[in-house]
Amino acid sequence: MNSEIQQRLSAFRQKRRVQAGSLIITVFGDAILPRGGKIWLGSLIRLLEPLDLNERLIRTSVFRLVKEEWLCTETIGRRADYALTAAGRRRFEEAARHIYASRAPLWDHRWRLILQVGELPQKTREQVRSALAWQGFGMLGGECFVHPGADLSVVLDALVAEGLSSALSALLPLFAADSRSAMSASDADLVSRAWNLPALAEAYGHFVSRYQPVLDELQRDQRLALSDQDAFLLRILLIHDYRRMLLRDPELPEVLLPAQWPGQQARLLCKEIYRRLETASSRHLDTMLCVADGSTPVEDATLANRFSQDDPLSR
Structure with a gap:
């Protein structure tokens, strides 16, 4: 019983190397932020121990995330309670806008560019590249960052929040009103130079092949004897795997993507599984999640059901 679901959970438990810190960030963003944004360390340990993450690994990973x-x-x-910092919250909220969106954004046919026009120390330059890559920017050469739809003022504010205000004087944000003439390349060529879409498509394909059997099982047996704990664990692994792909995805508008792009299939698959797990996994959090004073935070209704119910693509 629950073969596909149990296989997915077992596959994670059998991993020799687990990036526990990254998984913990997923737990904070998906499960803890809607419930006040903080958790007692002992409660976090209890939530993750069923995935065979031992107490020492969780403590070490949490302390590293603090550092x-x-x-x-x-x-x-x-x-002590642990909570996302302002920067950590902003990072996940930025990712959340992509994770829980129903579709890729429409495009106004204007490329957003950030040019490095001044000298930057090597460390600062790498920090800027990492921060912009986090926001989905691709690179053209070593000093030009490109994105189809970013709000440049928000991007620059994010750099300041990352402690990179000293780099702003060396960066020039601008719009390319006519991308073909401004960049001397077609849009398709620009996309192929700035992002590795074949590798991303392969990752989406693996995600679909891994989780489609899980959805098939949930749909096949409406009375599936899935425990609240397993529903929570599967929900976290689902969002964790999906989030890791989105960190590499610039969320290009459909007009810029290859035909039969698997990203939208993965998006709808993730949403449908999540909806089916949400009630049971929330019951598990009601039982297991607590803060340092022993109380159980109530879920913020405005952050519940974050996947849009009105999605024409899923009808």
């Missing part, structure tokens, strides 16, 4: 300024601590007596 990297993803998380911060709030001491309550002899216990």
Whole structure:
């Protein structure tokens, strides 16, 4: 019983190397932010132990995330809550706009460019590249970053929030009103130079092949004896795998994507599985999630059901 679901959970448990920090960020963004944004470390350990993540690994990963300024601590007596920092929250909220969206954005046919026009120290230059890549920018050469739809003012504000305000004087944001003449290349050629879409398409294909059997099983047996715990664990792995792909995806408008692009299929698949797991997984969080004072945070109704119910593509 539950063969496909149990196989997915078992496959994760059998991994020799697990990026526990990345998984913990997924848990914070998907499960903890809608419930006040903080959790007692002991509660986090209990939530993740069924995935065979031991207490030492979780503690080490959390402390590293604090050092990297993803998380911060709030001491309550002899216990401590952990919460996303302002920068960590902003990073996940940016990802969340893509994770829970119904479709890729429409395009106004104007490329957004950020040119490095001044000298930057090597470390700062790498930090800028990493921060812009996080926001979906592709690179043309070593000093030109490109995106089809980013809000450039928001992008620059994000760099300031990352502590990179000193780099702004070396960066020139602008619009290319006519991308073909401005860039001396067709849109398709520009996309192929700036992003590795074949590798991304392959990743989406693997995601679909991994999770389509899970959805088939959930649809086949409406009374599937799935525990609340397993529903939560599967929900976290689902969003974690999907989020990792979106970190590499510039969310290009459909007009810029190859025919039969698998990204939309993966998006709808993720949403449909998530909807089927949400009620049971929320019950598990009601039971297991608590903060340092022992109380259980109530889920923010405005952050529940974050996948849009009104999605014409899923009808």
